[in-house]
Amino acid sequence: MPELPEVETVRDGLDRLVLGARVTGAEVFRDYSVRRHDGGPLSFADQLRGQRLVGAARRGKYLWLALEGPGGRVSAAMLAHLGMSGQLLVRDPAVAGEWAHPHLRVRLHLESAPSGARYLDFVDQRTFGHLAVADLAPTPDGAPGGFGSPLAALPEPVVHVARDLLDPALDRDALVDRVRRRRTGIKRALLDQTTVSGVGNIYADEALWRARVHFARATDTMTRPVVRRVLDAATEVMTEALGQGGTSFDALYVNVNGESGYFSRSLAVYGQAGEPCPRCGGLIRRESFMNRSSHFCPRCQRRR
Template sequence: MPELPEVETVRAGLAVRVVGRTVADVDVLHPRAVRRQTGGAAELVARLRGRTVTAAVRRGKYLWLTLGTDAAAPPDEALLAHLGMSGQLLVQEPDQRRAAGIPDLGAPFLAPPGERPVDLTATRPPTLVRTIPATTAHLRVRLRFDDGGELWFVDQRTFGHLMATTTVPTEDGAPGGLGSDAPVLPGPVAHIARDLLDPALDRSALVRRTRARVTEVKRALLDQSLVSGVGNIYADEALWRARLHGTRRTDRLPGARLGSLFDDAAAVMRDALAVGGTSFDALYVDVEGAAGYFARSLAVYGRTGMPCPRCGAPVRREQFMNRSSYSCPRCQRRPRAM
């Protein structure tokens, strides 16, 4: 389930493998994958053909490739992607590119100028670094670059989508997301709040806005218009680290308590990012087809009945927002009344 660390792992891969390449043509193999494109597949193809990718940018769980012609001006167009629950972006290189020295599957990434190197193999055991399956099952959209490489959008459950769209200026003049300095972001992402790893995030304003909400704290964590990037897995892990039950009311928590909760959420996502994210199965992989390694570091998520790493009490599972929530019954006391 791609949340911020998984999407960021994909973005980092795209920054290395796709930026600088030019789209020759696009094949849309499933209309649902482009359902948010007003003009459908034809419009997506028309807007991408001939465009060069200038940056890979992410805010929360959304990522986009900016499409440039003039390097000096802010990009006016972008290919927006959301992975939904099972979306993957896989870079496919023809054999001749491998022979020409492009890093093979599982090889360490080289960082472009100004970006921290991401070595996806150093922190994960070789058994979890898999080659890209040669199957085209669930292949929804295929971008073909003019150098013979391809970018595949694969999505089993079709909750994800691609969309070519114009950009709009950010409200605060800061960069639209991580991966580019341009103060723009795709129009459909304008309502998505900055995420907890965004340098331009105003933490104290976030705490104020959260306290002004009259809702449960887990709902607030999952509200992408309040703070983005957090999904069900990292919400539960953050609440466990903060020793808070998800049904605690935001308006009744001290600001300092909320502040440390957000710090815990940022920390758990940084920890996950360092090992390539969380993979339970083949549904989440990076652009090379490699699985993340954080699943073994989860404290409570998916661990019903297993001991809390802090106190040993068996992890509890509850229904919440039509989802499963996992918590420690001893470390995370349920509030008395709703």
């Protein structure tokens, strides 16, 4: 599933390529892809028609495009969650021809996009992703709703999602205390999007390896410096991944231009079971964890 760096790569592309464009129409080719929109496919298309795309924002793994109506009011957004395989692709048919992806689910028709694009396509092979038009709600703390947005508002379905580690408005001291109050394992805390958002299985494993902390270590036994070390490692690894366009293992994750990220070449432990640890040479181990896997070095990350 795309995590924060992959979603931020897409958000950045949308910010550069489609902001300022007006939506002249929307086509829904698979109703399930707008299942979270109140009113169904026809309502989804009606609420987008005539709106101008004025902001691209992200909180954790969610991203949204702020919508400005004919009167200049910004009170709603098109919210996107990429799920397991969702892609938002910016297309200019004048260059690419009348191209249609075999897994095209939703298409927005645009005019006056700065890139010359006429289509914003939502492609989703496994169909776990979704789009919806949602009203904006005030942020509980009065700070901007997400990375890339100056508005102290965010889509109503995202209000419960915590700020992420790259959000300038994040209170890191409060987050450290929140993690230590949890009675759970540190990896479970990192994956809980109501505690801190944007971290998934890949970057949790990489961060814990960098911090030399076992994934099952109890949060209520960790000191503040150790918790901060884990959070700093997660911030560091996701920032590095952003510089390489995110992590791609196949053609399912790409940016808005259809290009894959390259951070998979820099992974120390995730997917490296049986390989030597880059730090100590011990063999990386894989263990089942929450219906998925944890990858770690048993020598560097001893279980207490």
